[in-house]
Amino acid sequence: MLRPSTRALRAGGLALAVLLAVPLAACSDEGKLVLHTDSGDHSFNVEVVDTDETRAQGLMYRQELADDAGMLFDFKEERNVSFWMRNTFIPLDMIFVGADGVVKNIHVNARPQDPTSIPSDGPVQFVLEIPGGQSKVIGLKAGDTMEHPRVSAKVK
Secondary structure, three states: OOOOOHHHHHHHHHHHHHHHHHHHHHHHHOOEEEEEEOOEEEEEEEEEEOOHHHHHHOOOOOOOOOOOEEEEEEEEEEEOOEEOOOOOOOOEEEEEEOOOOEEEEEEEEEOOOOOOOEEOOOOEEEEEEEEOOHHHHOOOOOOOEEEOOOOOOOOO
16 A cells, blocks of 8 residues: 655645635635725725625625625626615615726615615616715715725726
């Protein structure tokens, strides 16, 4: 019976560890997002949702959201989108963002449990939801930029 040397086992184990770590590192980058405003750069820890099922669930039924937390909806292409607050228990700011990372429009303090439609002002690829009023706190406005690994053009 042929047995691998200890050195070969260590090298193989190291290679396996590197291969496993690379996808994890890529995933962890998607949890970070930066909004660039006139008042500075503002970092958020985000959950990314990009399937019909996860986008439909969104932040419904959540009872709280940290000031630096949010959810990034990726529609994978630019299109007109519309959101509502049914079954959402916390006020949210909805930030509508183009594929290039440029903020198109912002809906501040969407009311919990409100079934009224909240549309984008044109085609967008992303919608970022953050705690209600937080976009005002950081001075976010249309024309500001969002930096995230999914944005096609890196912006700063």
